Amino acid sequence: QKLFIAPVCCIKNNVAYFTPENPNQLLRLLKEKEDQLNHAMPEIQGLMARGLDKPVTKLYVGTDGVKTLLEDILQTLKDQKIKQIYATSQPDLLRYLPKYFPNWLKKREDLGVFTFLILPHSAENYLSTNALREVRCLPENFPFDSSVTIYGRKLAFFSFQEGEPYGVSVESNAIANMFTQFFRFTWGMLKTDE
DSSP: OOSSOOOEEEEETTEEEEOOOOTHHHHHHHHHHHHHHHHHHHHHHHHHHTSOOOOEEEEEEHHHHHHHHHHHHHHHHHHTTOOEEEEEOOTHHHHHSTTHHHHHHHHHHHTTOEEEEEEOGGGGGGOOOBTTEEEEEOOTTSOOOEEEEEETTEEEEEEOSSSSOEEEEEEOHHHHHHHHHHHHHHHHHSOOOO
């Protein structure tokens, strides 16, 4: 379909003479195309939502990058109304973000999100708990020095051990489900003081 319709005005001596269509015709045609696209949009979005579960991965570098990833966790918890997360953590977050991280913890608690937290044996002094957190420690012969948070269909990995701190996020139902199962198995194997 052409944007400008130029109807034949007349033919003289076997020569066709044309006159341009009203410019408002262009606006009408554009409006028709927009309406067609708006009508098809729900179907297009449905096709995208049914797409394969292809993981989306992002790298966040430096202290500001780590903060950005932590903010993504809070925003996802809020947007998706997630009420529990699973985490393995190193107290290094407190050392690198001494003012920011306690505020982040408070915001998570304000959202009413319960945390199942696994710590390395070396962090036993961090065992203090609250109404929205339960903590268990790995045995001494299973140390780790990175942190992982599983929140909905996303995972956030944090490392402070290789120079500049960084975070990596992975969004995938399949990967999040697998890590959740590993976490639950490990959680169930760890002894509590009760």
